[in-house]
Amino acid sequence: MDRRESIKNILLGSIGSSVLLESCVSLDKEVLDKIWEYQYGRTPEEKERDEKFLNSKFFNENELKTIEKIANIILPPNEIGNINDAGVVEMFEFIAKDWSTPAHNNYGEKVLRRGVIVFDQLCTEKFGLKLLDCSESQIKLLFDEISYEDKSLKDQKESVKLFATFRGMVVTGYFTSEIGIKDLGYKGNTPNVWDGVPNDVLEQYKGIVSYDKEWIDKCIDQSKRGEIAEWDEEGNLLT
Amino acid sequence: MEIINNSKEYDVIVVGSGAGGGMATKILSDAGLKIAVVEAGPYFDPANPDQMTQLKWPWESPRRGSGTTRAFGDFHMSYGDWEVDGEPYTVEKDTSFRWWRSRMLGGRTNHWGRISLRFGPKDFKSKDYDGLGENWPISYDDIKPYYDKLDKLIGVFGTKENIFNEPDGFFLPPPKPRLHELFYIKGARKSGVTVIPSRLSILTKRINNTRGVCFYCGQCDRSCSAYADFSSSSCYVIPSLKGGMVDxxxxxxxxxVKTDKNGRATGVSYINKDNGREYSIKGKVVVLAASACSSARILLNSKSKAHPNGLGNSSNLIGKYLHDTTGAGRTVFIPDLINRKTYNEDGVGGMHVYSPWWLDNKKLDFPRGYHIEIGRSFTMPEYGFGYNPNEFNKFFGLKVGGYGDKLRQDVKKYYGSTIGLSGRGEAIPREDNYCEIDPNTKDKWGVPVLKFRYKWSDYELKQAKHMHDTFEELAYNMGGIALGNKPTKEQKYGISAPGEIIHEVGTTRMGDDPYKSVVNKYERLHDVDNVFVVDAGPFVSQADKNPTWTIMALSWRTSEYIIDQLKKQNI
Structure with missing residues (x-):
């Protein structure tokens, strides 16, 4: 099981649940380190904070499923993947705890959990059902009403603000995931040799912008990047 | 509290391991002197896999890189930011200051922008031009040989441009501009704004056999594991440790700083943060490089019979003339850049082109200049990406907001269609902008902390206003739209809070007159002959140039002076 799978399973309870989640609290640190393979250069203090949050629970099952359902409508699955593959719900769960300090104005409680409550209330008013029990088309009817902000209004409705926040979280969560980055088409974060804008792209912008020879002549000749730099006394590069 | 004394005596104690301290450590230890480097943070090596964040993906962080524990995001390489646990600072009412501290080997050189600009001849003698502030006691010619040596030792890319106040150096060739930078070049030329290749200390070409060459991940702010960017940790301190002369x-x-009854320094005392106990070590010479404000704090807290006011403070000027770079920024939306083909455009960590100051102040209503830095948005997404996924729909009469596949398409459509413009300008140093010891607040070790008092004057505000006027003209000439409204006078023209550009300098300023300055032209305290300050404290003014290259050139010069004085047994 890869790291993301295990996190997903634990937080979403898809392999049985909160029982596993609760049992994890009693696992010793060594095991936890293995489960939570977030290796991204943390200091000991940062690591401790992450572990604390990864091993506690903020949302209940219903709330998590509600968030999952909302997220799947904000960004529906496509051929590349879906909200679950992108770990969006796990991110909600983590941020809810990570930002549950007064400095973040108790974001988890006041914004994220509040969102679930408000969306549930609106569904109940409209359809007599909790959001989870509504059909996708019913939920879309609601979202059509609250997903467009009118910036000319001074006071946005709470539901509109909360939707914007949920949408922001979902879009961020999706596009910062492995599949989201693939979907977006970002091609970097890997060793390479930059030698200018690709020719086919330059071709596309012909008449708008282009390289001028004088500028390019001063730039690095990438075939000589491995040769040790030497200069004359005037600072002219010799190699 | 009992102080644990170390009986060993060092030739030189260097306090802090950032740009100034690292430079001094290298030069002094290469000369065969026995050095103690005392660093407030932990050991850090950009190549250590346990500390590395370079080439990590956003999903490798459970918060997707959000800035909860590191203000500039999870992957940013700075231990400590605007706040350091247990080590507060205070700010006088109705004034502001933000103080960034990186507590780690190499300090802030691990995260900085690598913008490596020389001060020009004018920058050392600004008072001659506008009557404001003070001239430096040295000139460009005094420091030029050190800039030259620095270029060759560390490596900086750039181009010879023959601009009087933007001196050329020994440059590596720059990388080719990115696509959005071509839009900037076009806009700048139309606007009559000078635009040239940027000057960054990143190795586009090999400089020696111990450091790698840039592999274009664009992540210098995460500190380079191949040592292809300059950090004091990777380029100075870690190599110096191998020479056997550095503890x-x-x-x-x-x-x-501890002193004897005659007031001369005998060493320093420090708190070991691992056990909370106080220790002292002895040295013939003390070199402070803790950062401009931290060094000021140490000196002000070093009170003795001989120095009742704090060490080196007979002028009462320590902490005064604190100044930071001015900053203002604007994002420009370029409709020509929507629906871009994606390809790897990471490039080096930072801009490939920039605009040095291009105008004559005689025709302007503010003194001193600013340069323009160019940012990009065609970058790896991190937390925060997509919060306004289709705001630009408004420019096309389309609905903003919504959800579903249409939203997904909008995100892709606008990805990489903005350019960030940042002005970075020179402030006028003032005696009434300062840091001092707050008598009422102590850090968790019981050491009195700094209190700041800082206000921008009209000079800086007018400069920020000019920046926004320029940004709007540039935006128009790039074929783009400057986003948001131009900040008003009431909004202080959008100027950054003092300290926010993280270029704070001037707290122990340099001069020939001991009544008007704290250190002499060799960065030695006027009051004591064996204490030097080699961070940005001695800056008399800071030009609109990022301070690091000048901190290091001065530190090199000072280190040679120390070696010479020790040889002559003058200290």
């Missing part, structure tokens, strides 16, 4: 004390926060 490194980490997690050791210096509290004060």
């Amino acid at each position: 490194l004390y980490t997690n050791s926060m210096v509290i004060e």
